[in-house]
Amino acid sequence: MKRVFALLALVGAVAFGAPAWAEEKAAEAAPVVTAVAPAGMAAEAPAAAPVAAPAEAAAPAAAPVPNKGDNAWVMVCAALVILMSIPGLALFYGGLVRSKNMLSVLMQVFTVFSLITVLWVVYGYSAAFTEGNAFFGTLDKLFLKGITPESVGATFSKGVVISELIFVIFQGAFAAITCGLIVGAFAERAKFAAILVFMVIWFTLSYIPMAHMVWYWAGPDAYVDAAAAEAAGKTAGFLFQKGALDFAGGTVVHINAAIAGLVGAYMIGKRSGLGNVSMAPHSLTFTMIGASLLWFGWFGFNAGSALEASGGAALAMVNTWVATAAAALSWMFAEWILKGKPSMLGAASGAVAGLVAITPAAGFVGVMGAIIIGLLAGVVCLWGVNGLKKMLGADDSLDVFGVHGVGGILGAILTGVFADPALGGTGVYDYVANAVGTYDMTAQVISQLWGVGTVIVWSGVVSIVAYKLVDIVIGLRVPEEEEREGLDLTSHGESAYHH
Numbered sequence: 001m002k003r004v005f006a007l008l009a010l011v012g013a014v015a016f017g018a019p020a021w022a023e024e025k026a027a028e029a030a031p032v033v034t035a036v037a038p039a040g041m042a043a044e045a046p047a048a049a050p051v052a053a054p055a056e057a058a059a060p061a062a063a064p065v066p067n068k069g070d071n072a073w074v075m076v077c078a079a080l081v082i083l084m085s086i087p088g089l090a091l092f093y094g095g096l097v098r099s100k101n102m103l104s105v106l107m108q109v110f111t112v113f114s115l116i117t118v119l120w121v122v123y124g125y126s127a128a129f130t131e132g133n134a135f136f137g138t139l140d141k142l143f144l145k146g147i148t149p150e151s152v153g154a155t156f157s158k159g160v161v162i163s164e165l166i167f168v169i170f171q172g173a174f175a176a177i178t179c180g181l182i183v184g185a186f187a188e189r190a191k192f193a194a195i196l197v198f199m200v201i202w203f204t205l206s207y208i209p210m211a212h213m214v215w216y217w218a219g220p221d222a223y224v225d226a227a228a229a230e231a232a233g234k235t236a237g238f239l240f241q242k243g244a245l246d247f248a249g250g251t252v253v254h255i256n257a258a259i260a261g262l263v264g265a266y267m268i269g270k271r272s273g274l275g276n277v278s279m280a281p282h283s284l285t286f287t288m289i290g291a292s293l294l295w296f297g298w299f300g301f302n303a304g305s306a307l308e309a310s311g312g313a314a315l316a317m318v319n320t321w322v323a324t325a326a327a328a329l330s331w332m333f334a335e336w337i338l339k340g341k342p343s344m345l346g347a348a349s350g351a352v353a354g355l356v357a358i359t360p361a362a363g364f365v366g367v368m369g370a371i372i373i374g375l376l377a378g379v380v381c382l383w384g385v386n387g388l389k390k391m392l393g394a395d396d397s398l399d400v401f402g403v404h405g406v407g408g409i410l411g412a413i414l415t416g417v418f419a420d421p422a423l424g425g426t427g428v429y430d431y432v433a434n435a436v437g438t439y440d441m442t443a444q445v446i447s448q449l450w451g452v453g454t455v456i457v458w459s460g461v462v463s464i465v466a467y468k469l470v471d472i473v474i475g476l477r478v479p480e481e482e483e484r485e486g487l488d489l490t491s492h493g494e495s496a497y498h499h
Contacts (some may be wrong), residue, residue, distance in 0.1 A: 071163050082297075084294055129167075189268060189483050210459070214252050218235050218236065244451035248363075255459070266394050291349075301320075323370040327353050327375065357373050357376070370418075420444075
């Protein structure tokens, strides 16, 4: 427990010790991130001036209509993100555990996905993507109240909208995989009921507010002039107001889940027999298939976050493709140099590290920036699952923190560097001037540190409280004899294999 508080205090001090950046940067640095206009504030398409006699009143602008291509693109991307969880993440994690626990990991990922899907529709979407305060939305859209097939939400272009129901499922798939990522940190020893109860608490008090803080804003059509932009900015999430850029979930998804996993690894304790019995992955074949499905689905994760079938989506897709390849190669070659042999596990782990690191940057950086981020992610995350893991002393079973935490932090900070137009990035769009604004790299990196520090502290505190409550009521860990026999039989009464 002391290590948990020490880790949170150290990183929180670094991030929050940075000087606060000027308030006027908030509107200028409004990030192009996944968000939707609140109910009653759907974006309006700019209308041409009507040709009419001076005495006639101007005709009202026509309500914007979703483009079928944009709708189709985001629907496909939502399905790809679901594929990332089931079966992608499930197989990736399942192959990494021992054969006696294969089914338990598949069951945990599959059930957590189902649980969070239902909770997202009941209250998650409403609390994350309605106008409330800087940390939470409201329950005005409880059970998706008021959302119909005709409802629309904003994109990142003025006058361009998509169907809101599509946005609901796209963001719901993000929430589901985030919670699924956590189970890898304490695989092979946690009670199934404890995992489910923890996920309900953590999803409600950590995922939802982080999604609101980073991604909620009024939409581009609210930024018609400086005064309107100032008013709209005050309704946005806390980190959006700070100007933190997170294109597809470096903070909301990866660091958020990684901190919860690390805290869980500490509080649940190490696996029985660790260091004395073999804990080797039982099927790197499944792990490679899972990693490949993650890479495939991640195109929806990142490119879909543009919310339009546009050049911005294409940039995010190319960056996702090349950064991942670069990270797989850098991890593999670094491991080859250090250990004498390149491994399949290393290549697959490097690919996931690259996917994680490019996620916050995908739509903001140029292709060369993406390659550099990928190359660094492979090497830095290799250190994260070896050197840093030993320093922390936690039994993070499947290296959730070493890959998703370290990779997410690296990617979030480097986004502030490589988003600079001088380095091939897109810069930050000024919706009042309708042009890319002046870029201040130092200010943007400070904004990124705000995002990193906030999610570490927020997720850490929520996780500690949630695990403690579950431990008191249910107990976090299975008995030692059940752990030794394997969770497949003792928790689920089934076996993954019969040979």
